Amino acid sequence: MTELHLLKQTIHFVEPLPLQSGTSIENYDLVVETYGQLNAKASNAILICHALNASHHVAGVNPDDPSDIGWWDNMVGPNKPIDTNRFFVIGVNNLGSCFGSTGPMSINPKTNLPYGASFPVLTVEDWVNAQVRLADRLGIKQFAAVMGGSLGGMQAMSWATQYPERIAHCVVIASTPKLSAQNIAFNEVARNAILSDPDFHGGDYYKHGVVPKSGLRLARMVGHITYLSDDDMAEKFGRDLQRAAGAPDEYRFSFDVEFAVESYLRHQGDKFSGYFDANTYLLITRALDYFDPAKRFGGDLSQALSPAQAHFLVVSFSTDWRFSPDRSREIVKALLDNKANVSYAEIDAPHGHDAFLLDDARYHKLVRAYFEKVAEDRCN
Amino acid sequence: MQLRADFDAIANWVTPSSSLLDLGCGDGSFLEFIRIKRHVKTYGVEIMDASVLACVKKGLNVIQQDLEGGLALFEDQSFDTVVLSQTLQTIHQTERILREVVRVGKQCVVSFPNFGHWSHRYAVALGRMPVSKSLPYEWFNTPNVRVLTIADFEALAHKLGIDIMGRVVLHEGKVVQWVPNLLGSLAIYRVRGTQ
Numbered sequence: 179m180t181e182l183h184l185l186k187q188t189i190h191f192v193e194p195l196p197l198q199s200g201t202s203i204e205n206y207d208l209v210v211e212t213y214g215q216l217n218a219k220a221s222n223a224i225l226i227c228h229a230l231n232a233s234h235h236v237a238g239v240n241p242d243d244p245s246d247i248g249w250w251d252n253m254v255g256p257n258k259p260i261d262t263n264r265f266f267v268i269g270v271n272n273l274g275s276c277f278g279s280t281g282p283m284s285i286n287p288k289t290n291l292p293y294g295a296s297f298p299v300l301t302v303e304d305w306v307n308a309q310v311r312l313a314d315r316l317g318i319k320q321f322a323a324v325m326g327g328s329l330g331g332m333q334a335m336s337w338a339t340q341y342p343e344r345i346a347h348c349v350v351i352a353s354t355p356k357l358s359a360q361n362i363a364f365n366e367v368a369r370n371a372i373l374s375d376p377d378f379h380g381g382d383y384y385k386h387g388v389v390p391k392s393g394l395r396l397a398r399m400v401g402h403i404t405y406l407s408d409d410d411m412a413e414k415f416g417r418d419l420q421r422a423a424g425a426p427d428e429y430r431f432s433f434d435v436e437f438a439v440e441s442y443l444r445h446q447g448d449k450f451s452g453y454f455d456a457n458t459y460l461l462i463t464r465a466l467d468y469f470d471p472a473k474r475f476g477g478d479l480s481q482a483l484s485p486a487q488a489h490f491l492v493v494s495f496s497t498d499w500r501f502s503p504d505r506s507r508e509i510v511k512a513l514l515d516n517k518a519n520v521s522y523a524e525i526d527a528p529h530g531h532d533a534f535l536l537d538d539a540r541y542h543k544l545v546r547a548y549f550e551k552v553a554e555d556r557c558n
Numbered sequence: 559m560q561l562r563a564d565f566d567a568i569a570n571w572v573t574p575s576s577s578l579l580d581l582g583c584g585d586g587s588f589l590e591f592i593r594i595k596r597h598v599k600t601y602g603v604e605i606m607d608a609s610v611l612a613c614v615k616k617g618l619n620v621i622q623q624d625l626e627g628g629l630a631l632f633e634d635q636s637f638d639t640v641v642l643s644q645t646l647q648t649i650h651q652t653e654r655i656l657r658e659v660v661r662v663g664k665q666c667v668v669s670f671p672n673f674g675h676w677s678h679r680y681a682v683a684l685g686r687m688p689v690s691k692s693l694p695y696e697w698f699n700t701p702n703v704r705v706l707t708i709a710d711f712e713a714l715a716h717k718l719g720i721d722i723m724g725r726v727v728l729h730e731g732k733v734v735q736w737v738p739n740l741l742g743s744l745a746i747y748r749v750r751g752t753q
Contacts, residue, residue: 511631521618523610544614551614
């Protein structure tokens with residue numbers, strides 16, 4: 179069987195969702211893609227949580243755009259490490275994002291105008307609360323696993339503590355229990371690029387018929403640097419000059435693109451600012467900043483993770499300096515303090531933070547092995 | 559599957575339904591054995607990718623890390639038993655790991671191949687480094703970086719204030735009672751810290 183059984187749907191929620199900020203949001207949509215089939219006991223469901231710039235489109239080919247392959251297609255699919263022949267996999271676009279779920283671009287039913295700046299600030303915990311309602315709607319009492327990389331890993335961790343009885347396995351990849359000052363600093367530079375763009379209009383740029391494209395482009399360029407390792411950049415670009423074939427390999431003494439790495443960053447920035455919403459970028463980077471489950475326990479992460487009952491798999495990558503292996507070890511230590519079931523792997527990979535999205539034999543073998551054990555328990 | 563001779567000896571010191579940490583757990587054979595035999599909650603620590611993968615395939619808890627870096631992930635006296643099985647001789651930071659083991663474990667099991675076995679002494683007397691069942695490597699490819707005998711270990715334990723509570727010496731799976739440092743090829747100690 180090699181059928182992915184991709185099904186895309188938009189699910190509407192009427193009832194207000196209380197948010198951590200004290201406000202709430204009602205009448206919102208979540209866009210969902212599912213792969214594989216839910217078994218009779220509804221025990222084989224896996225929720226995949228996305229990171230900053232991804233969406234519900236985890237695997238396979240976008241039915242509306244054949245060039246759009248799912249962001250974790252190398253991980254999820256028939257006979258992939260997360261085998262959709264056995265598991266029912268759910269990708270959900272989070273609230274506040276810009277791929278169809280209700281976000282700042284959406285029309286506020288109360289005003290018939292885009293939410294824009296009035297869209298509430300959300301947290302990782304809020305997303306998880308929204309995902310729980312989705313699980314209820316889909317008839318899933320307990321997930322076989324909740325899994326995510328980076329910000330997605332934070333959501334998986336939150337599931338394990340907010341709804342401990344509703345998740346059997348928690349897979350946290352290239353993540354962290356909280357952002358460091360340096361992480362927040364990079365986010366702040368990115369946000370500032372957007373906020374200071376004259377086309378931002380205090381977040382209500384939609385009604386002016388513009389988008390703060392140059393700010394978003396710069397935000398993405400900064401962000402992108404943190405996803406790659408120094409070695410990876412050296413390998414990919416080195417100090418190569420951006421020159422047409424046969425053109426002299428000499429400096430041009432200008433501020434146009436000189437180096438290959440500049441061309442690459444500009445290309446990434448252009449591409450991203452063409453499809454992503456600036457308000458969503460602000461919102462999601464802020465959710466990253468705010469995530470700190472230990473905060474209300476005086477910084478004690480062990481106490482924060484103590485309600486967790488799930489089995490954990492924690493994975494980090496050796497050259498990830500954004501969320502380094504040390505940050506994953508903090509999670510592992512807190513789990514060990516609670517004698518939670520946990521395995522931890524540190525993958526020696528050259529690709530920095532982005533490694534969690536890439537094809538790496540050791541990484542994928544490990545995840546595959548882990549989910550084969552999950553399948554033994556859950557896929558009958 | 560051929561179980562290692564020391565498994566049964568170690569199992570005798572492990573209380574049912576306790577917690578156990580195996581440092582340098584390899585493919586998890588011992589953890590799988592003890593988990594079934596004594597119903598203990600187990601964790602392994604391992605550095606090799608292939609071994610970590612083997613443990614995950616068995617459904618075991620395994621933490622990938624280098625033991626040379628110490629045991630910062632583990633709180634004082636947080637495990638009923640810590641096992642360092644035939645791993646001590648592969649670690650450069652010998653004193654550090656022994657201090658760490660007794661810090662983390664309420665009791666600890668430390669086993670190692672005895673370089674004092676007569677066959678090893680004989681090989682050295684003939685001018686060659688020993689290659690045997692318990693030391694199956696050539697000098698140029700051995701993972702063993704520390705060469706020790708039963709007498710050496712006991713002297714170091716004394717120096718570090720480590721209390722020896724029990725000892726079993728084996729050769730070819732059989733218990734050796736008489737002149738163990740000469741006739742035993744594998745030493746297994748039950749120890750604890752005295753602080």
